[in-house]
Amino acid sequence: MNSPIAAGITKGLAHRTLAAATAEELRRRILTGSFPAGFQLRQDALASEFGISRIPLREALLQLEAEGLIKIIPHRGAVVSELSIAEIEELFDLRTLLEPWLLRASAPRLTGGDFARLEAILDEYSHELRTNNVIRWGELNTQFHLMLYQHSNRPRTMTIVTALLQASDRHTRLQLTYTDGMERAEKEHAELVKLCSAQQFDAASELLESHIINVKSSLTQALSNLSR
Amino acid sequence: MNSPIAAGITKGLAHRTLAAATAEELRRRILTGSFPAGFQLRQDALASEFGISRIPLREALLQLEAEGLIKIIPHRGAVVSELSIAEIEELFDLRTLLEPWLLRASAPRLTGGDFARLEAILDEYSHELRTNNVIRWGELNTQFHLMLYQHSNRPRTMTIVTALLQASDRHTRLQLTYTDGMERAEKEHAELVKLCSAQQFDAASELLESHIINVKSSLTQALSNLSR
DNA sequence: AGATCGTAGATTGTATACAAATCTTATGTC
DNA sequence: GACATAAGATTTGTATACAATCTACGATCT
Numbered sequence: 001m002n003s004p005i006a007a008g009i010t011k012g013l014a015h016r017t018l019a020a021a022t023a024e025e026l027r028r029r030i031l032t033g034s035f036p037a038g039f040q041l042r043q044d045a046l047a048s049e050f051g052i053s054r055i056p057l058r059e060a061l062l063q064l065e066a067e068g069l070i071k072i073i074p075h076r077g078a079v080v081s082e083l084s085i086a087e088i089e090e091l092f093d094l095r096t097l098l099e100p101w102l103l104r105a106s107a108p109r110l111t112g113g114d115f116a117r118l119e120a121i122l123d124e125y126s127h128e129l130r131t132n133n134v135i136r137w138g139e140l141n142t143q144f145h146l147m148l149y150q151h152s153n154r155p156r157t158m159t160i161v162t163a164l165l166q167a168s169d170r171h172t173r174l175q176l177t178y179t180d181g182m183e184r185a186e187k188e189h190a191e192l193v194k195l196c197s198a199q200q201f202d203a204a205s206e207l208l209e210s211h212i213i214n215v216k217s218s219l220t221q222a223l224s225n226l227s228r
Numbered sequence: 229m230n231s232p233i234a235a236g237i238t239k240g241l242a243h244r245t246l247a248a249a250t251a252e253e254l255r256r257r258i259l260t261g262s263f264p265a266g267f268q269l270r271q272d273a274l275a276s277e278f279g280i281s282r283i284p285l286r287e288a289l290l291q292l293e294a295e296g297l298i299k300i301i302p303h304r305g306a307v308v309s310e311l312s313i314a315e316i317e318e319l320f321d322l323r324t325l326l327e328p329w330l331l332r333a334s335a336p337r338l339t340g341g342d343f344a345r346l347e348a349i350l351d352e353y354s355h356e357l358r359t360n361n362v363i364r365w366g367e368l369n370t371q372f373h374l375m376l377y378q379h380s381n382r383p384r385t386m387t388i389v390t391a392l393l394q395a396s397d398r399h400t401r402l403q404l405t406y407t408d409g410m411e412r413a414e415k416e417h418a419e420l421v422k423l424c425s426a427q428q429f430d431a432a433s434e435l436l437e438s439h440i441i442n443v444k445s446s447l448t449q450a451l452s453n454l455s456r
Numbered sequence: 457a458g459a460t461c462g463t464a465g466a467t468t469g470t471a472t473a474c475a476a477a478t479c480t481t482a483t484g485t486c
Numbered sequence: 487g488a489c490a491t492a493a494g495a496t497t498t499g500t501a502t503a504c505a506a507t508c509t510a511c512g513a514t515c516t
Contacts (some may be wrong), residue, residue, distance in 0.1 A: 011367050016302040016303070017302050017303075017468095017469065017470090018469075018470070019469080020302070020469090042496095042497075042498095043497075043498070044496090044497070044498090047433060052470080052471085053470060053471045053472070054471090054498085054499095055283065055469080055470055055472095056469075056470065057470095058498090058499090059286065059287065059469095062287055062290045062291065062294075063290065063294070065294075066290075066291070066293075066294030068384065073242070074244040074245050074248070074477095075245075075476085075477050075478060075497085075498055075499075076477090076478070076479095076497085076498080077478095077497070077498070086381065087383070087384065090383075090384050090385065091384065091494085093329075093382075094326075094384065094385060095323050097329065097368055098322075098325065101321075101325065104497085153314065154318050154321075155315070155318075156296065156315065156318050156319065156322065157318065157322060158290065160322075172399075205469070227453065245498095245499065245500090246499075247499080248499070266471070270467075270468095271467075272466090272468090274468075280500080280501085281500055281501045281502070282468085282469095282501090283499080283500055283501070283502095284499075284500060284501095286468090289500095296479075302468085302469085302507095303467085303468055303506080303507050303508060304467085304468080304507090304508070304509095305467070305468070305508095309464090406497090
């Protein structure tokens with residue numbers, strides 16, 4: 001079988017090890033919801049689907065566990081993380097603490113090229129908003145936030161926030177389907193870029209803080225509606 | 229060879245997989261400085277020392293990389309992380325942001341038994357201060373901080389902070405050897421417990437914040453002295 | 457001499473094979 | 487019928503073996 005993973009490696013462009021390529025593919029499937037929360041990841045099934053052995057697959061699983069996307073229980077396998085409402089709230093609380101701090105450090109160093117790329121993301125975002133492509137929206141949201149922080153010079157925090165964004169993405173998507181959060185986020189994102197380019201960094205990081213809080217509160221509202 | 233790892237497993241008490249036990253032992257060696265920063269971790273050498281194959285060893289390495297204790301470069305192996313001064317400062321900045329938040333959530337739920345255990349740690353701490361057992365001091369410091377936060381109900385943040393404490397431990401040790409930071413920390417720790425048991429939670433988390441800032445500043449001072 | 461290339465040895469990455477643990481299902485007992 | 491138990495099947499964990507990559511060092515060329 002000529003799997004996408006093996007093919008990607010064979011072409012030799014992007015990936016350096018099978019384990020890394022496999023982690024990437026598994027991550028994609030989890031983030032897009034192709035592997036939903038609670039899904040059991042069987043080593044043998046996945047390895048043979050990808051045309052690889054279980055060794056690199058296991059290493060990919062370990063990587064995903066470190067990112068918090070799956071949970072591995074010894075001798076019992078890996079499942080896609082299911083987060084309680086409290087855990088989802090924790091994700092957003094952490095983001096509220098960390099992201100404004102990153103923005104404050106990074107925003108003064110954003111270049112003209114950065115702003116162009118940010119605007120491009122916002123444009124595509126608006127377009128996907130009309131086509132209701134929620135999955136693509138999540139990717140763009142993560143990219144947008146990370147791009148804002150790219151010059152923060154805080155690698156460890158960036159790693160943490162990247163994981164937080166990925167973990168919250170699946171759940172944010174849910175919120176957006178049921179509320180007006182998407183339009184609101186669109187406005188806030190645009191305003192955020194404007195403030196940064198106007199060098200109003202304190203105002204920008206305050207807006208960012210309330211932006212994350214807003215997303216959180218409309219998400220928790222949507223969640224409690226669902227459980228009712 | 230009858231390695232401690234294999235023996236530990238054979239006794240069957242603590243560990244569920246060889247990979248987990250190996251990670252624990254490697255972590256211990258890094259934290260105690262037995263494997264110093266920059267040390268190359270050769271898979272074959274370590275595996276045969278532990279009497280295991282390279283498979284569980286590799287999985288242990290992945291775990292340590294996720295914790296930030298080592299860095300793995302594909303096809304080139306793993307080395308114990310060397311942190312720049314900026315990266316060390318980042319560790320403390322993150323702790324300054326996260327730990328007071330955890331304390332604020334956890335402190336109101338500390339029980340009498342918790343306070344007894346905290347006091348016990350402080351006592352042993354004072355004892356080790358006299359014997360100059362810096363390694364044990366680091367363990368106690370990490371335990372002390374984590375015990376304060378144990379009821380925060382924020383598992384993800386706890387994971388992050390645990391990693392931060394472990395990563396900063398090695399470097400804190402350095403500071404303590406050259407400054408009066410150890411006595412100062414002792415006083416601040418005692419005061420912290422007192423404030424918590426007196427239910428002065430806001431004051432406690434403010435003290436914690438300045439405590440971490442204090443450790444950071446005397447550490448950066450020690451580091452700049454060394455480089456001169 | 458310095459640079460480039462190539463080869464041998466060392467080291468990491470992955471496949472295959474086997475061992476240990478868990479889950480399933482059938483059976484028996486009360 | 488409910489529960490306990492044990493054998494078989496499934497799944498994960500680890501050892502061994504082989505493949506791919508990197509490193510070091512020396513030969514060759516300009």
